[in-house]
Amino acid sequence: MVTIADVARHAGVSSSTVSYVLSGKRAISEETRNRVRISVRELGYHPNAGARALAARRSHIVALMVPLRTDVYVPVMMEIAIAVTMAARQHGYDVLLITNDEGPDGVKRIAASGLADGVILMDVELDDERIPVLRAQGVQAALIGLPDDPQSLSCVDHDFIAAGALCADHLADLGHSEIAFIGYGSGVYHRHAGYAERTLTGFRDQAEQRGLRFLHRSCEGTYESTAGTLARILADRPGTTGFVVQNEGAIGPLLTLLRTSGRTVPEDVSVIALCQDQLAEQFAPRLTAVTGSAQELGRVAVDQIMRRLTAAAAGDRPVDDRVLLTPVLTVRDSTGPAPRQQS
Amino acid sequence: MVTIADVARHAGVSSSTVSYVLSGKRAISEETRNRVRISVRELGYHPNAGARALAARRSHIVALMVPLRTDVYVPVMMEIAIAVTMAARQHGYDVLLITNDEGPDGVKRIAASGLADGVILMDVELDDERIPVLRAQGVQAALIGLPDDPQSLSCVDHDFIAAGALCADHLADLGHSEIAFIGYGSGVYHRHAGYAERTLTGFRDQAEQRGLRFLHRSCEGTYESTAGTLARILADRPGTTGFVVQNEGAIGPLLTLLRTSGRTVPEDVSVIALCQDQLAEQFAPRLTAVTGSAQELGRVAVDQIMRRLTAAAAGDRPVDDRVLLTPVLTVRDSTGPAPRQQS
DNA sequence: AGCTAGCAGCGAAGCGTTTCGACGGTGGCA
DNA sequence: TGCCACCGTCGAAACGCTTCGCTGCTAGCT
Numbered sequence A, B: 001m002v003t004i005a006d007v008a009r010h011a012g013v014s015s016s017t018v019s020y021v022l023s024g025k026r027a028i029s030e031e032t033r034n035r036v037r038i039s040v041r042e043l044g045y046h047p048n049a050g051a052r053a054l055a056a057r058r059s060h061i062v063a064l065m066v067p068l069r070t071d072v073y074v075p076v077m078m079e080i081a082i083a084v085t086m087a088a089r090q091h092g093y094d095v096l097l098i099t100n101d102e103g104p105d106g107v108k109r110i111a112a113s114g115l116a117d118g119v120i121l122m123d124v125e126l127d128d129e130r131i132p133v134l135r136a137q138g139v140q141a142a143l144i145g146l147p148d149d150p151q152s153l154s155c156v157d158h159d160f161i162a163a164g165a166l167c168a169d170h171l172a173d174l175g176h177s178e179i180a181f182i183g184y185g186s187g188v189y190h191r192h193a194g195y196a197e198r199t200l201t202g203f204r205d206q207a208e209q210r211g212l213r214f215l216h217r218s219c220e221g222t223y224e225s226t227a228g229t230l231a232r233i234l235a236d237r238p239g240t241t242g243f244v245v246q247n248e249g250a251i252g253p254l255l256t257l258l259r260t261s262g263r264t265v266p267e268d269v270s271v272i273a274l275c276q277d278q279l280a281e282q283f284a285p286r287l288t289a290v291t292g293s294a295q296e297l298g299r300v301a302v303d304q305i306m307r308r309l310t311a312a313a314a315g316d317r318p319v320d321d322r323v324l325l326t327p328v329l330t331v332r333d334s335t336g337p338a339p340r341q342q343s
Numbered sequence C: 001a002g003c004t005a006g007c008a009g010c011g012a013a014g015c016g017t018t019t020c021g022a023c024g025g026t027g028g029c030a
Numbered sequence D: 001t002g003c004c005a006c007c008g009t010c011g012a013a014a015c016g017c018t019t020c021g022c023t024g025c026t027a028g029c030t
Helices: A004-011 A015-023 A030-043 A049-056 A074-090 A100-112 A130-137 A160-173 A186-190 A194-209 A223-236 A248-260 A294-313 B004-011 B015-023 B030-043 B049-056 B074-090 B100-113 B130-137 B160-173 B186-190 B194-209 B223-236 B248-260 B294-313
Strands: A061-066 A094-099 A118-121 A140-144 A154-158 A178-183 A213-218 A242-245 A270-274 A288-291 A321-325 A328-330 B061-066 B094-099 B118-121 B140-144 B154-158 B178-183 B213-218 B242-245 B270-274 B288-291 B321-325 B328-330
Touching: A004 A015, A004 A030, A015 A030, A049 B049, A061 A074, A061 A100, A074 A094, A074 A294, A074 B074, A074 B094, A094 A100, A094 B074, A100 A118, A100 A130, A118 A130, A118 A294, A140 A294, A154 A160, A154 A194, A154 A294, A160 A194, A160 A242, A160 A270, A160 A288, A160 A328, A178 A194, A178 A223, A186 A194, A186 A213, A194 A213, A213 A223, A223 A248, A242 A248, A248 A270, A248 B248, A294 A321, B004 B015, B004 B030, B015 B030, B061 B074, B061 B100, B074 B094, B074 B294, B094 B100, B100 B118, B100 B130, B118 B130, B118 B294, B140 B294, B154 B160, B154 B194, B154 B294, B160 B194, B160 B242, B160 B270, B160 B288, B160 B328, B178 B194, B178 B223, B186 B194, B186 B213, B194 B213, B213 B223, B223 B248, B242 B248, B248 B270, B294 B321
Parallel strands: A061 A094, A061 A118, A118 A140, A140 A154, A154 A321, A178 A213, A178 A242, A242 A270, A270 A288, B061 B094, B061 B118, B118 B140, B140 B154, B154 B321, B178 B213, B178 B242, B242 B270, B270 B288
Antiparallel strands: A094 B094, A288 A328, B288 B328
């Protein structure tokens, strides 16, 4: 193992000088700086993480707490995790992966041991039980998802209310008047996942505004479940011509079922999905969809936590920081004008 | 922050005693042990990770290097990552997430800085460029995926050769004689991903053994791409009655396309998938599939690395350790006897 | 009784950094 | 010419933990 003392000896300076060259916290002459840099490279020196964390009281690690559930669409989680990791590296930080089964205690453990300087929480519920711990322990955190009371916290999320409204507007603009909203399984709503509730709220409010008749049905996302859901919808509202789907697993089955029931998309019915663009492109027809960037979510969360860390180091009081990412509607081939009234 | 000295004072012992109680490396009387444990709990003591790592020269962290590519089925990666994280926690370890875009340098950085005690590499290619670094730096590692030369390394993977053979056997047993294998995009084969090549090899060998005619076509996994692939297959071999699919994205489209072309599954054609059971269950009809547990993969990798770490601490030379997980065939509703020859 | 062995606990020396205060040397200003 | 300020560098003191060696004890032998 090569230590800072080895580098110092090799460059003919003291180890504190090496440290200052590396951190840039004090002025060092150009010449010395270069000599040190060369030595660092030649010896292949990497500062010992433990020693650094101990002395500087900063681990240069952020923890990322991921949900265990699989009712969230997994690729999105992964995309966020990777975006977080890469963004953190840009700031010289690494990412520690912890799972939500550790719960609030996990947050406490990480904070108390100084393993991480801050925590990014995914899949935050409206009244998340990890939040009190955050406040009590004074842990720097960024939340992905908007809790009920974001006071003095940093949060980032898609603007699901806007996303829901966008769906209602698009279908209303096309002349549809009977809409069905196919959502996630009922469990998601029961545990008050913000994204599900907010999308529905945004959709519902805008639908009412535009005078649409609509209904909402939850769906587990399997073929059978989708078949059942669709059958119920068509039984309750045979005149339904617009579908909003916020459930990645239900999309494929829905399209198949519509086709086999003799309904053509988009001539007879329109389908608009709330999902990643990449997924929307994979179906036939390619789906009109409302999307937000998962990567952006991760990047913003990292920015927020970095800001908090530097603020805390400077002794500033952290303030609220709430970022909502504007969703984008991409019109593809699955939505079209409402069919003329058959009478 | 509460330190070991605080605990020692509170319990009326020296800090070394506290340390020994916590680590169990020396005998401590029952009574003292209890007093210390109580103090730990009352004060909410968590050892400082940096100090611990520095003194013990062990960070109690393993790094997990995940691929950036999305041509691997993402949920499987996530499942592995989570399994690794939870298994590591069982051993008192945390998991650091690093992305493959750091490449071999990333491995070096982690090892040289002592940030992690070992590395788990995902998506290992046959001649992976990270492996030389592993050997040169003497980094403890476990590979998920089998490289060409696993000498003195620990590796775990599904037995893809057996999986491929299982597919061929199942279809042969049902009397099919013309089979098409729909694989991943050509890029996957070009970069010599072991799982793709090995599956194909296993299938091909067994198919020949059983006297099957077969062809292999790569497919990008979108609807259009699947349509093109299927059209080519049916043009080249109109008599094809069996499909093996190793491409999660192509499954949905394939089923839809078969249906719209008037072929019924499983009466006219049989489809067998190489994918997670969970996915196989989501389609209609539910798919006969060959699977291995992603969780098991993660768990075994953690076991391997823990064994290596304790062996290294004891001064033992690490030996090869190659684990291949036996795949399982689950027969569902998408495969049936080959139709009688129409003549 | 004298000796060894082992148990419980203590004290102190690191582990490799960061960072604070100090110290020559140089240049600008009066 | 004398003084002060600043620049570039150094030495040493933390940071909080692990671990080695030591010291009294008690117990078991001979």
